[in-house]
Amino acid sequence: MELQQMRYVVAVAETSNFTRAAEQCRVVQSALSHQIARLERELGAKLFERTSRRVRLTPAGEAFLPAARQALDAADRARAEVAAAAGEIRGRLAIGAIPTVVAVDLPAALKEFHLRHRQVRISLRSGASEDLIERVQQGGLDIAFLGLPPGVRPKGVRGRELARGELVAVVAPGHPLADDDRVELHRLADESFVDFPAGTAGRVQSDEAFAAAGVRREVAFEISTPDFMARLIRQGLGIGMLPAAFVSAFPDLHVVRLSDAPARIEHVIWSRFQPSPAATAFLAALDISPADSSTPPSNGGG
Template sequence: MELQQLRYVLAVAEERNFTRAAEKCFVMQSALSHQIKSLEKELGVELFARTSRRVELTDAGAAFLPAARAALDAADRAVADAAAATGEIRGTLTIGVIPTVTAIDIPAALGEFHRAHPTVQIRLRGGGSDEFIKAIREGSIDVAVLGLPDATLPRGVATQVLARERLVAVLGPGHRLAERRRLRLSDLADETFVDFPAGTPGRAPSDLAFASAGVPRRVAFEAMGTDLMLDLVRHDLAITLLAPAVVPANSGLVTIPVTDGPTRIEYLTWSDFNPSPAALAFLRVAAVA
């Protein structure tokens, strides 16, 4: 079994197409197909069910894939660790970023990192805090920015607090409360809200604050991105609670402090067990290592 065969298997699994997988691996399709058939013969199982129009993992292929991916990751890490011993940072840096990052300029930090370590391949993933914590523990992400309620501590990862901030109410300019200088949660009891999906860390600070205050809340709209949230507010369909820096100054919307509103903590997180050389180099750029 060769590492290149594992790369071919992974490419076919991701593309679900031998032609596209061969293009992705910069190899002739016949060579890729031959290598996968050779691996299947060695293993004694078929990894893919294929016709001229369709390719799917078999049960054996699905069982084989996680360990194959881990083997490739381990091989890449071995190369990166060997290079790091000579002072050269190589390999891959995978960063997870939530939609509401406000405490760190990710593009600027990545730009500085790339100039210092041009041979490192940078990957950026969007998603939620819970999945990023799990991914860091599993080793599929190196570093992530999280946003969590102040009562929730990330566990099983190393962390650095980037910011603590109280969310503000975001209203349309014609809203009945738009002239107020301050609000309380009870002032918003009759409003229609847009928020992140129920059960997500982005939603949790607001849900916990309203529950603690004993104030009911109606969330009619759910969205994963703040742009859609702000558009719904702009069209007077809802109001929302967001970090102040998320709302552009030229948005035309009104932001009002909520004295008993939810507090959110933004963290930078990484592996507390064996961070990669690229992860440690990025942390130095971000000035937290």
């Protein structure tokens, strides 16, 4: 069993197509197909079901894929550690971030890191805080930037609090609240809301604040990205709740501050195990040492 064979299997699993997998691996399709068939003979099991329309993993392939990814990650990590010992940072840096992160200028930080460490393969995934925590726990991400309600600590990882802030109401120009600079939450009781999906950290912080104020509200539109939220708010379909430090991204919308505003805390997290050389270097660029964690490691879920 060879690492290259594992790379081919992972590529086919991710693309569901032998031709695209071969292009991704920069090899002719016949060579990729031959190596996977050779691996299947060695394992004594088919890894893929092939039809004229689709390619999908067999139960044996589903069982093989996670271990193959772990083996490839381990090989990459070994190369990166050897390079780091010689003073060179290389390997991968997989980062996750909520769409509303403001405590760090992430695009600028990634650009500076790329210019300094050109041998590092950088990837970025946007998502909800709870999904990002799980991916860091499982090793799919090296570092993630989260936004959580006060009192909620990410578990199963290490991390540090970056910043605290408040949410504000965001309304369309011409909305009756657009002339108010500050209101209490009960003034919003009759409004229709555009908010993040129920159960996500971005939604919980608002739900808890309204519940504490004894205010019931209607969330008519559940949206995962702030840009789409802003488009609905502009049309007067509802009002939104966004971090005060983030709303400058939408200068055409009116901001209404809240006397009893929901609060949120931004965190950066990383694995409770030893971070990779690239992850350690990126944290160092943010003046963070992996040994200095304000989030206790735990085996609990996110």
